[in-house]
Amino acid sequence: MNNTAKTVLITGCSSGIGRDTAKLFQENGWSVAATMRTPADEQELNQLENVICLRLDVNDIKSIESAVQTTIETFGHIDVLVNNAGYALMGAFETLDSQQIQQQFETNVFGLMEVCRVVLPHLRSRNSGTLVNVASMVGRFPLPLYSIYNASKFAVEGFTETLIYELENFNIKVKLIEPGATNTHFFGRSSDRDNGTGISAYDDYTKKVFDVMDSIGPSGSDSRDIAKEIWRATTDGSNKLRYAAGSDAKAFLLARRLLPDRLFNRTIKISLTPWALNTVGRLFYKPQAE
Numbered sequence: 055m056n057n058t059a060k061t062v063l064i065t066g067c068s069s070g071i072g073r074d075t076a077k078l079f080q081e082n083g084w085s086v087a088a089t090m091r092t093p094a095d096e097q098e099l100n101q102l103e104n105v106i107c108l109r110l111d112v113n114d115i116k117s118i119e120s121a122v123q124t125t126i127e128t129f130g131h132i133d134v135l136v137n138n139a140g141y142a143l144m145g146a147f148e149t150l151d152s153q154q155i156q157q158q159f160e161t162n163v164f165g166l167m168e169v170c171r172v173v174l175p176h177l178r179s180r181n182s183g184t185l186v187n188v189a190s191m192v193g194r195f196p197l198p199l200y201s202i203y204n205a206s207k208f209a210v211e212g213f214t215e216t217l218i219y220e221l222e223n224f225n226i227k228v229k230l231i232e233p234g235a236t237n238t239h240f241f242g243r244s245s246d247r248d249n250g251t252g253i254s255a256y257d258d259y260t261k262k263v264f265d266v267m268d269s270i271g272p273s274g275s276d277s278r279d280i281a282k283e284i285w286r287a288t289t290d291g292s293n294k295l296r297y298a299a300g301s302d303a304k305a306f307l308l309a310r311r312l313l314p315d316r317l318f319n320r321t322i323k324i325s326l327t328p329w330a331l332n333t334v335g336r337l338f339y340k341p342q343a344e
């Protein structure tokens with residue numbers, strides 16, 4: 055194993071953005087701790103030079119401590135932490151039960167914080183490093199039926215931005231990645247859409263919105279493009295905090311800055327109609343093959 059190269063530890067590398075980020079850093083000569091919940095299933099990343107696949111479930115503190123310790127023992131140090139693991143709880147708020155809501159925060163917020171808690175003493179002791187948290191464009195504006203996911207990503211945004219003040223004293227850079235819709239398992243196996251309460255009053259609305267969102271997901275950005283943005287955030291040497299990733303994220307975040315709330319909310323409502331998707335949406339979302 056290469057002890058002189060820079061080292062990145064990434065969470066959620068079993069698929070999607072985390073997986074492509076692991077590959078991109080490896081291709082660029084970095085040592086990579088590609089962590090995931092079930093490394094025993096991994097077939098590809100563990101074949102790559104200077105990549106170790108370690109078990110890390112952000113809800114299991116022992117697995118976090120063990121993965122961080124093994125990474126330091128194997129590569130000598132960690133330069134960059136990429137907190138990428140996450141999933142989306144979707145549905146009208148009233149239809150989600152409290153266990154689902156707590157679990158969303160356990161993973162997207164408290165789990166991410168626990169990984170920071172374990173890695174930061176190491177970065178601080180070296181007086182250098184970069185913390186990259188993968189939030190979302192919906193960490194800065196809400197989408198319908200994502201109330202809890204939005205809230206979790208708003209929390210990641212607030213948490214991360216605050217850390218700038220305390221970590222700059224230790225020469226640790228802080229970065230937020232804000233992807234738009236990206237073609238990963240996010241809209242499929244990684245989403246929790248269970249109607250935990252059985253309330254049916256929202257069924258028609260939910261179906262209408264999910265139909266549109268489900269057609270956006272597979273037409274969204276390639277996860278390799280989001281990985282490139284993570285690479286850029288890590289290596290550009292700047293103190294820039296936010297990196298919108300994907301053309302939809304860039305456009306919506308610009309609109310969020312320019313428009314008053316009511317107008318912005320109307321824009322979102324219109325954007326989530328089949329008509330908008332088939333017209334303006336084509337600027338951002340590649341039409342799917344029939």
Ligand SMILES: NC(=O)c1ccc[n+]([C@@H]2O[C@H](COP(=O)([O-])OP(=O)(O)OC[C@H]3O[C@@H](n4cnc5c(N)ncnc54)[C@H](OP(=O)(O)O)[C@@H]3O)[C@@H](O)[C@H]2O)c1
Nearest residue numbers: 066068070071091111112139140190235236238239240244
């Ligand atoms: N795709 C999008 O449109 C989009 C947009 C904005 C932001 N994001 C964010 O991007 C990040 C990556 O998502 P993705 O799009 O690449 O989706 P993905 O392909 O579903 O990947 C999600 C990853 O998170 C892992 N994960 C879930 N819960 C975990 C836990 N408790 N501990 C450790 N790992 C866990 C999954 O592991 P398992 O295989 O074990 O489930 C998987 O590796 C997420 O934070 C997501 O919120 C995605």
